[in-house]
Amino acid sequence: MSLRPDLALVAELVPAGSRVLDLGCGSGALLAHLIAAGGCRGTGVEIDPEAVVEAIGLGVPLIELDIDTQLDEFADASYDVVVLSRTIQTVHRQVDVLTQMARIGSRLIVSAPNFGWWRHRLRLLRGRMPVSKDLPHAWYDTPNLRFTTLLELEELFARLGLKVEQRIPLSPTGEPLKVTGSLANLAAGAAVYVLKG
Amino acid sequence: MGHQVPDAGSVGIVSTATATLFSVENPLRMSNGADLGPVDVAYETYGELNEARDNAIFICHALTGDAHAAGFHEGATRPGWWDNLIGPGKPLDTERYFVICPNLIGGCQGSTGPSSINPETGRAYGLEFPVLMMRDLVAVHRALLAHLGVDRLLAAIGGSLGGMQVLQWALDYPQDVANAIVIAASSRLTAQNIAFSAVARRAIMTDPQFSQGEYAANGVSPETGLSIARMMAHITYLSEDALTEKFGRQAHPAVDEPGLGVHFAVESYLDHQGKSFVERFDALSYLYLTRVMDYFDPFAEHEALARVTEHPVRWLVISFDTDWRFGTEHSRRIVRRLEHAGQPVSFREITSPWGHDSFLLEIPDYHATLRSYLQRAQLEVRS
Numbered sequence: 001m002s003l004r005p006d007l008a009l010v011a012e013l014v015p016a017g018s019r020v021l022d023l024g025c026g027s028g029a030l031l032a033h034l035i036a037a038g039g040c041r042g043t044g045v046e047i048d049p050e051a052v053v054e055a056i057g058l059g060v061p062l063i064e065l066d067i068d069t070q071l072d073e074f075a076d077a078s079y080d081v082v083v084l085s086r087t088i089q090t091v092h093r094q095v096d097v098l099t100q101m102a103r104i105g106s107r108l109i110v111s112a113p114n115f116g117w118w119r120h121r122l123r124l125l126r127g128r129m130p131v132s133k134d135l136p137h138a139w140y141d142t143p144n145l146r147f148t149t150l151l152e153l154e155e156l157f158a159r160l161g162l163k164v165e166q167r168i169p170l171s172p173t174g175e176p177l178k179v180t181g182s183l184a185n186l187a188a189g190a191a192v193y194v195l196k197g
Numbered sequence: 198m199g200h201q202v203p204d205a206g207s208v209g210i211v212s213t214a215t216a217t218l219f220s221v222e223n224p225l226r227m228s229n230g231a232d233l234g235p236v237d238v239a240y241e242t243y244g245e246l247n248e249a250r251d252n253a254i255f256i257c258h259a260l261t262g263d264a265h266a267a268g269f270h271e272g273a274t275r276p277g278w279w280d281n282l283i284g285p286g287k288p289l290d291t292e293r294y295f296v297i298c299p300n301l302i303g304g305c306q307g308s309t310g311p312s313s314i315n316p317e318t319g320r321a322y323g324l325e326f327p328v329l330m331m332r333d334l335v336a337v338h339r340a341l342l343a344h345l346g347v348d349r350l351l352a353a354i355g356g357s358l359g360g361m362q363v364l365q366w367a368l369d370y371p372q373d374v375a376n377a378i379v380i381a382a383s384s385r386l387t388a389q390n391i392a393f394s395a396v397a398r399r400a401i402m403t404d405p406q407f408s409q410g411e412y413a414a415n416g417v418s419p420e421t422g423l424s425i426a427r428m429m430a431h432i433t434y435l436s437e438d439a440l441t442e443k444f445g446r447q448a449h450p451a452v453d454e455p456g457l458g459v460h461f462a463v464e465s466y467l468d469h470q471g472k473s474f475v476e477r478f479d480a481l482s483y484l485y486l487t488r489v490m491d492y493f494d495p496f497a498e499h500e501a502l503a504r505v506t507e508h509p510v511r512w513l514v515i516s517f518d519t520d521w522r523f524g525t526e527h528s529r530r531i532v533r534r535l536e537h538a539g540q541p542v543s544f545r546e547i548t549s550p551w552g553h554d555s556f557l558l559e560i561p562d563y564h565a566t567l568r569s570y571l572q573r574a575q576l577e578v579r580s
Binding site for chain 1: 511513529532533536537539541542543544545546562565566569570572573576577
């Protein structure tokens with residue numbers, strides 16, 4: 001089973017044998033891969049019923065709960081790695097979610113789309129909301145609730161005392177970009193962060 | 198002719214078998230130290246045990262269930278109580294799995310219970326029947342497995358009191374059970390839960406015909422008390438919305454003048470539930486089996502999770518969002534305990550308007566979850 005490129009990239013950041021909590025795990029592809037190929041154990045969290053049934057069919061332990069309000073169910077320091085993959089823009093309480101992640105695990109992997117990407121900025125200049133292959137939804141039917149640029153996301157990490165150990169800016173098609181510093185906020189369609197609480 | 202041809206997907210005509218699992222010479226040693234023998238267990242099986250003996254699924258029934266979970270008894274018009282789940286092509290697919298369902302010890306549908314004859318006295322046990330704990334139910338299940346030549350279950354599954362047996366079993370003997378499926382259950386009753394049971398038991402025990410539990414010898418039964426217990430319990434099995442949708446404030450039977458008799462449809466429904474229940478259920482079984490639930494608190498024990506930590510079981514815990522008998526919080530507690538102990542546990546809260554009874558109903562999302570989970574479980578056991 002081949003893993004979606006953005007998930008393959010996340011998988012590489014998870015040390016073999018880790019206990020992994022994947023928040024917003026969808027149909028469980030990442031965890032299924034980590035369990036089968038990485039010797040990991042783990043739990044997925046998802047709320048979409050169809051994705052949940054699919055993940056259960058892949059043999060992924062999956063707990064149905066609301067990431068915004070119910071992460072209290074997990075104990076302190078109970079996972080090695082906590083993943084929030086392309087989900088941070090779909091929750092209501094980013095501060096609570098990131099704080100809880102840091103409580104539950106020591107290594108956090110967060111990926112997020114970048115609304116500060118230059119093409120998005122051009123669309124805004126033309127008076128239109130950002131829409132791209134990566135963010136294909138019109139403003140009125142998007143599952144995304146909170147929009148951020150990489151710059152402001154990193155400011156939030158800093159405010160919460162989360163140290164960025166690694167940042168991988170991605171092209172709109174999901175390939176890692178060789179850009180550094182503040183240029184990433186212009187050049188990257190998304191980014192993956194490895195954080196330490 | 199009341200006889201109905203079984204639908205496609207039915208296991209067809211079935212019959213209940215009985216096994217004598219313990220005897221006077223080789224009694225069941227119970228949790229409270231008492232010995233009980235003989236112990237007969239009524240059970241049914243569906244599908245075939247495969248050569249590798251790794252496709253068995255054990256069903257633990259709830260408070261008032263019995264061994265007849267699927268298919269039709271000869272001449273019957275109604276199928277077993279979990280027929281929507283068990284059969285060819287159904288989630289518990291009898292083309293794939295060997296399904297076992299016994300009547301509980303302490304019950305009254307063919308297994309030894311308080312209305313059975315005590316060999317020491319030649320009369321029904323009555324209140325001399327030993328108090329049952331969840332572990333006693335599990336001990337008898339294990340004896341049945343040995344009798345059937347099954348060492349390890351693909352899965353044990355149960356709803357309500359059935360789920361509690363599964364939980365106790367997997368915690369105590371994780372090597373027996375590859376997958377434990379715990380539905381609409383609880384690991385510890387709340388004061389409200391116990392309160393409902395207390396009123397039910399009081400209704401039975403204060404019925405003048407109860408006679409200190411020796412009613413059978415007098416050829417009577419505390420039917421009034423038992424039917425009131427059932428009426429009240431039945432209210433807790435359904436959500437308020439379900440009762441509203443089923444009955445609203447409809448009058449039934451139609452009465453011209455206000456009075457104190459049965460006037461509303463919901464009253465006549467409960468009346469019927471109570472009356473039909475006393476025809477199939479024994480008051481002493483009701484007392485003993487409700488008490489099993491009251492005392493159940495497996496996580497309170499020291500090292501409760503030690504065995505399962507050494508031999509992990511895969512768990513599936515399911516609740517229903519309108520269940521107020523054992524609501525989602527009960528299931529979440531089970532999930533928390535297991536997940537904190539590092540067990541591979543899956544949990545779903547299924548949306549259903551029907552309350553606690555949902556576990557018996559054909560709810561697509563619920564059945565899809567069980568189907569998907571069991572198919573995967575079978576793949577893993579084989580690999």
